[in-house]
Amino acid sequence: MPTPSMEDYIEQIYKLIEDKGYARVSDIAEALSVHPSSVTKMVQKLDKDEYLVYEKYRGLILTPKGKKIGQRLVFRHELLEDLLRIIGVKEENIYEDVEGIEHHLSWDAIDRVGDLVQYFQEDSKRIEELKEIQQKNEDLD
């Protein structure tokens, strides 16, 4: 299993390749707010662990194993954003909150979060009921 830091890299690399068709060390460094030398080091480790293939002058590509995990990590991030949005977390907090929790949930918990998101998405009345509770709680403050 990849470590939380490896997960962040695989997730960003997957997203960059999805969006732009390629992932350069400089783009990864910018996306993760880290120094390019840290990216090079991590990319070498990910290459060694067979998540990607890195060739200095030709860039990098994800292996099937890297792609599969990348897809799951991006799905997990987006699912948790959906959850926080549905339960009314302020937009300005959503990204950082997800970055903070995403590595610390089991895939079991992620599946259950998926059920919960589906529960709300299937009937907007449920979201309205939650908002009513939130309104009541705010009035108590």
Ligand SMILES: [Mn+2]
């Ligand atoms: Mn993330």
